[in-house]
Amino acid sequence: MSSRQFDVIVIGGGPAGSSAAGLLAKKGVNVLLLEREKFPRYHIGESLITGCIEVLEELGVRDRVEALGFVRKYGGSLVWGKDGRWNFSFDHGQPEYPHAYNVRRADFDALLLTRARELGAEVVEEAVVKEPVIEDGRVTGVRYAVRGGGEQEVRASFVLDASGQGRALGRHVSEVQWHDDLRNVAVWTYYQNGESLTGDEAGNIFIEHVPGGWFWYIPLNDGTHSVGFVTPVDEAKASGLDLPALFAAKIAESVHVKHLLAEGRQVSAFRNARDWSYTCERFTGPGWMLVGDAAGFVDPLFSTGVTLAMMAARAAADAVPHILADPAREEAVRERYENSYREFLGNIISFVRFFYDAGLDRKAYYEYAQALVDPKKLFFPREDFVTLISGLNRLRPIFDLSGDPAPAGPSGTAGSGSEAGPSDVVPDTVPDEPVPAPA
CATH class of the missing domain: 3.50.50.60 (FAD/NAD(P)-binding domain)
Incomplete structure (x- = not known):
């Protein structure tokens, strides 16, 4: 050879x-x-x-x-912790990279x-x-x-x-070496006609904590949004639902993501990944x-x-x-x-x-x-x-x-x-x- x-x-x-x-x-x-x-x-x-x-x-x-x-993307917007909804901007840490x-x-x-x-x-x-x-x-x-x-x-x-x-x-x-306490599963898809954040939050990734996990909501330049739900593997199994059904159930439990997707239309199949960390x-x-x-x-x-x-x-x-x-x-x-x-x-x-x-x-x-x-x-x-x-x-x-x-x-x-x-x-x-x- x-x-x-x-x-x-x-x-x-x-x-x-x-x-x-x-x-x-x-x-x-x-x-x-x-x-x-x-x-x-x-x-x-x-x-x-x-x-x-x-x-x-x-x-x-x-x-x-x-x-x-x-x-x-100028920063992130979150619904997390005792403060409810809040956000951060990259220029608070390194103004030369806003x-x-x-x-x-x-x-x-x-x-x-x-x-x-x-x-x-x-x-x-x-x-x-x-x-x-x-x-x-x-x-x-x-x-x-x-x-x-x-x-x-x-x-x-x-x-x-x-x-x-x-x-x-x-x-x-x-x-x-797997990080057992971070053994999560993610399920995600893409939507058209989802509502976008505005003002200083325009372009931000939006993260919402819900019982048992959290959502990401990311605006893309063709008008679609990447939407994913992350939860511990054990929580997903205990729910008794398949991942698309769990995704839908957690959307219903959310406050903000549910509103952002009120007029949204799913335009791709679900994908998932496990044991990320x-x-x-x-x-x-x-x-x-x-x-x-x-x-x-x-x-x-x-x-x-x-x-x-x-x-x-x-x-x-x-x-x-x-x-x-x-x-x-x-x-x-x-x-x-x-x-x-x-x-x-x-x-x-x-x-x-x-x-x-x-x-x-x-x-x-x-x-x-x-x-x-x-x-x-x-x-x-x-x-x-x-x-x-x-x-x-x-x-x-x-x-x-x-x-x-x-x-x-x-x-x-x-x-x-x-x-x-x-x-x-x-x-x-x-x-x-x-x-x-x-x-």
């Missing part, structure tokens, strides 16, 4: 994989991206948060995202994949990864088959798994890293999935060129990536668990966010709340691997003469565990 050689193989062409491949190629790294599907393809996860904007700018596609006419977007994932993901190609990554669609190539404990490549074709083997100095919950590489090298035991190992949902997924309450995936992709694209330029630094760079990733995931998971107590007021939610990201209380609690759920952290930039640009990989030219030492790549160790709840 013949084998081609690359600097990096990226498995998966979603936001994580396309962002990583594009940013690596931009640095002069020789990248192969293998994507299982043919784009465009459907995917849930329409609501973005502002932490992804910097990545879009680095990829050079923010203007293209704007040109697609996606709904601008809005994100509600996107059609088929269009958004296709744009990112196209950009990876433009930046120089070789992209193969309908490529099903069969297994990793592992030699002396190190991942050195993968075996894959293009639909309708034979199996091929490709080699690389490093492999990134951005294949989502399928974990094409991750399932061979790391076990999964998990973390892999390892995010890195010799020759490999997990990125995005391949590493872990947090409950969708704050729409962190796509943004976290893109931020992790940027981190990997910063880290891997250091490893390619100086393999002796690999373990230290991988450790920094793992610790930083776990810290952010840990904070989000901790905050989601705290927020699921719908008997508290906004002040409690704000103060808990502050305890996680700003324990010295340098900013107002409301600012820290918005900073956390935006995927941003002005006090410790997430995945900040180095103060200097990463050198290009072996196939590149820019930055190949970097003299940065290990201390430039691996700052002081970041704690793995989230901050406990304030007393």
